[in-house]
Structures are given as structure tokens and as C-alpha cells.
Amino acid sequence: xxxxxxxxxxxxxxxxxxxxxxxxxxxxxxxxxxxxxxxxxxxxxxxxxxxxxxxxxxxxxxxxxxxxxxxxxxxxxxxxxxxxxxxxxxxxxxxxxxxxxxxxxxxxxxxxxxxxxxxxxxxxxxxxxxxxxxxxxxxxxxxxxxxxxxxxxxxxxxxxxxxxxxxxxxxxxxxxxxxxxxxxxxxxxxxxxxxxxxxxxxxxxxxxxxxxxxxxxxxxxxxxxxxxxxxxxxxxxxxxxxxxxxxxxxxxxxxxxxxxxxxxxxxxxxxxxxxxxxxxxxxxxxxxxxxxxxxxxxxxxxxxxxxxxxxxxxxxxxxxxxxxxxxxxxxxxxxxxxxxxxxxxxxxxxxxxxxxxxxxxxxxxxxxxxxxxxxxxxxxxxxxxxxxxxxxxxxxxxxxxxxxxxxxxxxxxxxxxxxxxxxxxxxxxxxxxxxxxxxxxxxxxxxxxxxxxxxxxxxxxxxxxxxxxxxxxxxxxxxxx
Amino acid sequence: xxxxxxxxxxxxxxxxxxxxxxxxxxxxxxxxxxxxxxxxxxxxxxxxxxxxxxxxxxxxxxxxxxxxxxxxxxxxxxxxxxxxxxxxxxxxxxxxxxxxxxxxxxxxxxxxxxxxxxxxxxxxxxxxxxxxxxxxxxxxxxxxxxxxxxxxxxxxxxxxxxxxxxxxxxxxxxxxxxxxxxxxxxxxxxxxxxxxxxxxxxxxxxxxxxxxxxxxxxxxxxxxxxxxxxxxxxxxxxxxxxxxxxxxxxxxxxxxxxxxxxxxxxxxxxxxxxxxxxxxxxxxxxxxxxxxxxxxxxxxxxxxxxxxxxxxxxxxxxxxxxxxxxxxxxxxxxxxxxxxxxxxxxxxxxxxxxxxxxxxxxxxxxxxxxxxxxxxxxxxxxx
Numbered sequence: 001x002x003x004x005x006x007x008x009x010x011x012x013x014x015x016x017x018x019x020x021x022x023x024x025x026x027x028x029x030x031x032x033x034x035x036x037x038x039x040x041x042x043x044x045x046x047x048x049x050x051x052x053x054x055x056x057x058x059x060x061x062x063x064x065x066x067x068x069x070x071x072x073x074x075x076x077x078x079x080x081x082x083x084x085x086x087x088x089x090x091x092x093x094x095x096x097x098x099x100x101x102x103x104x105x106x107x108x109x110x111x112x113x114x115x116x117x118x119x120x121x122x123x124x125x126x127x128x129x130x131x132x133x134x135x136x137x138x139x140x141x142x143x144x145x146x147x148x149x150x151x152x153x154x155x156x157x158x159x160x161x162x163x164x165x166x167x168x169x170x171x172x173x174x175x176x177x178x179x180x181x182x183x184x185x186x187x188x189x190x191x192x193x194x195x196x197x198x199x200x201x202x203x204x205x206x207x208x209x210x211x212x213x214x215x216x217x218x219x220x221x222x223x224x225x226x227x228x229x230x231x232x233x234x235x236x237x238x239x240x241x242x243x244x245x246x247x248x249x250x251x252x253x254x255x256x257x258x259x260x261x262x263x264x265x266x267x268x269x270x271x272x273x274x275x276x277x278x279x280x281x282x283x284x285x286x287x288x289x290x291x292x293x294x295x296x297x298x299x300x301x302x303x304x305x306x307x308x309x310x311x312x313x314x315x316x317x318x319x320x321x322x323x324x325x326x327x328x329x330x331x332x333x334x335x336x337x338x339x340x341x342x343x344x345x346x347x348x349x350x351x352x353x354x355x356x357x358x359x360x361x362x363x364x365x366x367x368x369x370x371x372x373x374x375x376x377x378x379x380x381x382x383x384x385x386x387x388x389x390x391x392x393x394x395x396x397x398x399x400x401x402x403x404x405x406x407x408x409x410x411x412x413x414x415x416x417x418x419x420x421x422x423x424x425x426x427x428x429x430x431x432x433x434x435x436x437x438x439x440x441x442x443x444x445x446x447x448x449x450x451x452x453x454x455x456x457x458x459x460x461x462x463x464x465x466x467x468x469x470x471x472x473x474x475x476x477x478x479x480x481x
Numbered sequence: 482x483x484x485x486x487x488x489x490x491x492x493x494x495x496x497x498x499x500x501x502x503x504x505x506x507x508x509x510x511x512x513x514x515x516x517x518x519x520x521x522x523x524x525x526x527x528x529x530x531x532x533x534x535x536x537x538x539x540x541x542x543x544x545x546x547x548x549x550x551x552x553x554x555x556x557x558x559x560x561x562x563x564x565x566x567x568x569x570x571x572x573x574x575x576x577x578x579x580x581x582x583x584x585x586x587x588x589x590x591x592x593x594x595x596x597x598x599x600x601x602x603x604x605x606x607x608x609x610x611x612x613x614x615x616x617x618x619x620x621x622x623x624x625x626x627x628x629x630x631x632x633x634x635x636x637x638x639x640x641x642x643x644x645x646x647x648x649x650x651x652x653x654x655x656x657x658x659x660x661x662x663x664x665x666x667x668x669x670x671x672x673x674x675x676x677x678x679x680x681x682x683x684x685x686x687x688x689x690x691x692x693x694x695x696x697x698x699x700x701x702x703x704x705x706x707x708x709x710x711x712x713x714x715x716x717x718x719x720x721x722x723x724x725x726x727x728x729x730x731x732x733x734x735x736x737x738x739x740x741x742x743x744x745x746x747x748x749x750x751x752x753x754x755x756x757x758x759x760x761x762x763x764x765x766x767x768x769x770x771x772x773x774x775x776x777x778x779x780x781x782x783x784x785x786x787x788x789x790x791x792x793x794x795x796x797x798x799x800x801x802x803x804x805x806x807x808x809x810x811x812x813x814x815x816x817x818x819x820x821x822x823x824x825x826x827x828x829x830x831x832x833x834x835x836x837x838x839x840x841x842x843x844x845x846x847x848x849x850x851x852x853x854x855x856x857x858x859x860x861x862x863x864x
Contacts, residue, residue, distance in 0.1 A: 098758045113709065118709060
């Protein structure tokens, strides 16, 4: 329909021009109105037709209206309105019912959303989505047990809040087992209390080491600890290993409902950092199950560490690429009944949890919990669908951050940014001095070696802060005067 | 509770009626299509597909004496501009020429003066054969079709271009294309109201108020800042997918009250919000539109958000359940090849429901009702 209309100017060229009596008068009115509009400098019609209600259909003639149609729509001249206030009467072709012709555009006085209505619409949407899930989604969802190792550090709030919000959106019953290295801390407890989830906050009495290699090992032991807790309390559900810095799709939690005993998922590895001089984009490395054409598990895609060998990060927060292990825990899910001492139909290819991890045995991935890895079920369309991404982004282990990320009391010293558009910028002198100082600091680190850089830059930072303080206090002194 | 939207939809017309298809010279159908194959894909393609369907349908009879209905395959909507829009200027002459042909070569037209004949006229205002409403009203329905049954997409109560006994059909929407854009049904519907299309037709009605009787402009002015309304003039490639993620889809009138949006909304499970006063929707005697869609008067458009958010949740759920009924979706489509319950079958059902013909259908000897010289002079020229 809209297409037909858009073509009307072209089609009018095809139309035979027909004259009818009474038309001679109207061009004169047309010319008069054109002159009037040109004199007035605006088009009458906009005033008349916006914000008016539709006219009641009078039964007078329709000649004027037909006249409007026969002329090609004037592009430059203003369109001729009738010299009276009401819009031109539509033709009385339909005696009752809808009338053809120009109607007003009805706009209410305050055409903005009403907050109560928006809230009600969201309620409707939530209810409809719940119904959709009931009809098409997972039937009889099993509870989910999420195991997360964590520890209090700078970026913990960032990662844990992200994971927390993802878990709050999961529509299935969920229990979150958070294992914290270094014991239960107030920061972590405060973060966890913000969620309305069932959280089991487990202390683990060892400090998180600074080397990545040791850290991966400790996390594995922390996860084992959580698994032992699950076993002792006979918690029922599907165990998902969600690391606090990973990113999860909500479809993940629907997909894991399909697992019978142990499942494997594809994990996208976001370890790739910008490599200079590299053209094009190499595909995202993915760890996960590898299947043959008939969908059976035949092997594993693991992470190729060779390209990163020289640039791998050794310490937490040292700025280099953090590499995952060969197979990350996050890519596996298991039925908690695998861990129970006594469970019906428990398969024979799983080791008893009490025998795992003793005598210094290194557990690298959940496959070490099994005697035979061939019965693992590939999930996510046999690993083709990536439902979570592995990521490690950490600040330096000794970096400071305000407790609870709350600035209390609020800051009093305000230093302007390098390029500020605000007219209340500090006078140029102090500004330039600060800028020069920052330039100094930035130039240096590239020349230093990595181990000594950290000490240098922190010293420089302290110097700069002292310098800035001096400058700013000078300013205040000047202003006071 | 499975929504039952009228078991009439599942009636099988085979055995209930017989249709005789006139063999017209190919200049009325095949040659026109050969000249411009675009006619198979636009929203007026129902006239062509109905012809093809009838040619191989079990209701077809080669014996005109036993036929209940007579079909004339003339493609009046296939004279397209370079942009693909149908020009209706030759259509009255084409139709008249076809009727002259069948009335001289077969006795069945004169027997009833067309009262047991049906024609498919899917153009903007049906058999008024014009795209501008005033002109269409001025012309009125082609006089020679006064007694025939018209199968058309246009339907508006108390309108010259809708005669009693017409069968309203949905416009053609490509079933294959819609099928390929289906998304999983558990994708949550998160858009509250969805609409893509023009609000102002700047080329033909720059000030607004004329196009769509100002209703579309009113929707834009009132709700362009409302986060619940995902409305714009975009042409996104994800149009079909977006409709499946929306709860309500607006179906306002344009230059004519009908549009393929209704078909798309029904197929994709989005509740149609029909804003067109006095509109008659397709197959209204078989499909309970009141229970499936929401009808909003044009004067109530400024209150559209209040109206939609105050619908009780059970009513919305019920509408969605009814829409999910596959026979409803099937009745809106013209699949190739035809399938049971589709729009072709609904048309036949409609024709079957009009049987048996009244006695006044058959003219007494010497009785003449049609005036073969009525109508504008230009229509009388041969085609």
C-alpha cells in the first residue's frame, strides 16, 4: 500500500486530465491563496491541521477537494488552503461511516510515556516470557549448583558483580557455592549479600598465589573443596563451574539441563591480545569437545599455547596475555550425583571423590575425576555453539582500591583532565606543569625492564602526586588571595 | 486449553462445489505474466496463484453444466510500473473485454448475468480499479460485475467498493520467505509494540492528515519517544525476526485499509493491533478476529499505550494461544503447492457456503439487468 502511494506522482503523468464544471473558479482561489501564503511567509495548512481534531463531515460539495488532487502536488509553492478556518469538507461519498479526505493529526497534550504504564507493560512482558518458557522452554528444570573460586582483590567487584547478575537472571533454582581463598572476607560477603540467591560462602584457608601457574592449581583445589561439600551434603543438581571473570550466556543454563552425567561445552578463549603487525583477524580460539560427523565425541579441541610462548603472563597483573590451561574447568558440567557416595545408576567410569587429590595428585580438569573420558556428552550442538567465554583480567596483586569501592569521605582535591572544555579550568601555568610531568612519566617505562618498572612507576606516581599537591595548594593559596 | 479458532477453518471444500475455469486466450493471463514475472511476488499475486490452484484442483470440472461457480482467469493487476506498482488504468477495459468474450462464447454468463461467476480482484480498492480512494469511490465497482461474487483484499463497511457477498482474502505474502526467517519459539518476546513503515507519505501528502487519515502520523507524534514502542521507517533485514520477538504489531491503514502486515503478524504470532475504522478482515466469517487481534479506533490512537497496557494478562495470553494455532496461520497463506486449510481452501469454503444459489440468480428469458454501456466512456474502449 505504501508503495502504491509513493508512485502516485509518476502515475499522475499517465492519468488523462479531465475537466469538470466549476473548476474555473478554483484556480483563481488557488492563485489568491498562493499569493496570501507568499505574503504571509508561511503555509496556512500546518497551523490549521496540526493539533486539531477531525472535522465533522458536513454534506457540502467536494469540488475543492477533487481540485487538490488533480493538480500535481506543488513542490515549491505552498499548497492552497481554503480561506476559512475549518479544513475542507471531505466528499460525501460515504453517508455514514468513515469519510475520505484530510483529517487532523491527533496528538495528545503530553505525548510522553507514563511511568505507571511502562511498569505495567514490563509486568506484562515478564509474565508473557514466563509463559513462553513454560510452553517452549525446558520442562522440569533441575537445580543448578554453581561453583566459583574467588578471592578479594581489585577487580573482584567487577567480575563478581557481572557473574552475580547473570546468575540472578537464570530462571531455574540455583545454589551458588563461592569458595574464597584466604577465608571469608567482608568485601566478598558484602558483594554476595546484594544478590537474592542462595549462596554458600565457603572459606579456603590458603592465600591466592601471585604466579598464574600456582593460581590455576589452587583454584582447582578450591573447586575440589566445593565438590566435597556438595558430596557431604548430598546437594542435588547440575554442577556448573563458573569462574568469576568468565562471561556466560543465559542459554548456557538451559543447555546444561540436557546433561545426563557429565557434559562438555565449547569455551571461547579471550586470551588473545593485540599483536602488532598482524593483518586480519584470527578466529577466536575455542576449547571444547570435538565430534565426528555422526555427533559422537572423538577428542578435544585445546588451546594452542605456542604462539604466546614468549609473551605469556607469569604473575597476576603483569599486563601480558594470560593463558588458560589445556582444558578449562569452565567447559565441563556434571550431575552432582556423580559425586555422591551412593546414587542409583551411578556410572562406573567415575572415580570416588575421596580418592581424588590426595597424595599431591594434580587435578587439572574434571576429566581427572573420571576413569574413562569417552562417556562425556558433548553439549551445545556438539560444541558448535559457544555459550561462555573464558577471560582473565586482573590488576596488580598489590594495587590498592577503596574498600567496597566507596569513596568516603568524598574527595576534596579536584585535578582537571588534560584537555578540559570547561571554562573553569585552572590557569594555564599549573595545567601545563602537570601535563609536562605526566609526559615525563609516560616516556620512561618503555626503557626499563619489566621487573624494575613496577617499582619505578610507583615511585614516579608518588612523586607526581606530591608535585600535584604542591601545585594545587599553590593555586588555592593564590585564589584565596 | 488449545485455542479453537473456528473449526470452519478445517472444512474441506472438495465435494461441496464444482468450479468451471474458462479457457481465455493467453493475452488475458499467460502473456501478461510473461511480460512481467514480478507479478508473482508482489502482494497482489493471489489472482495468479488462485488460477494455478484451480487448474489442478479436485473441485475443477470440465463440464460447465454441472458447475456451481465459474472462474474467469484475467490478471487485471499485472500492469506494473518500473518500480513494481500496478497501474489500474487498463484494468476496467481488460475485465470488460474478458466478460464480453465469455458472454459471447459461452451461454453461462447470459444465463445469470454473472451471478454464479466469481472474479479475483486483489487491487487496492477491489473492483473499483483505482488506487486513489476518491477516484475509486467515484468510479464505483465496475458495472458489469454488479451481480458477480468478488474475491478481493479490500474490505471496509459502508464503502462503495465492497459489495455484499464479497469474499475478503488476505494479501499475498511469500510463504517460503517467511518460513526461512523463523526463530526458535522460546526466544523471549521482549518488544512491546512493533511497527516498521511510513508515517508520512512525503511524496503524495507532505503535510500529513491525508495519508492513513492521519492515524499513522498520530502514532508517530504520540509515541516516538515512548520506549515501549519500537516504531520507525527503517527497512531492517531482521524484520521477520523482530516480529517474532514482539508482543503487539501495529497494523494501521495506509492509503487503503488492508496490508500484508496482518498476514505477517498472524504467521509470526504477534498480536495484530488493527487501526482502521470499519475494516472488514479476511475470512471474517471463519476467523474470530475480535478474539485474536486488538481493534483500536482511529480517534483513540493517542491513548494507544493506555489501551494496550490495560489489557488483562489472561486476555493477552489467550490471544497468543489462539494465534499459535497452526490452522490460523495456514489460512492466511498461499503456499505452492496448495495445502489443506490454506487460503485457497478458505476461498473455496466461502464459495461453498454461498451454495445453493438463489432462484433469482437465474434470469428469466428475455430479462436483462446489466447495462453494457454504463460506466465512464473510457472503459468502453476495447482492450
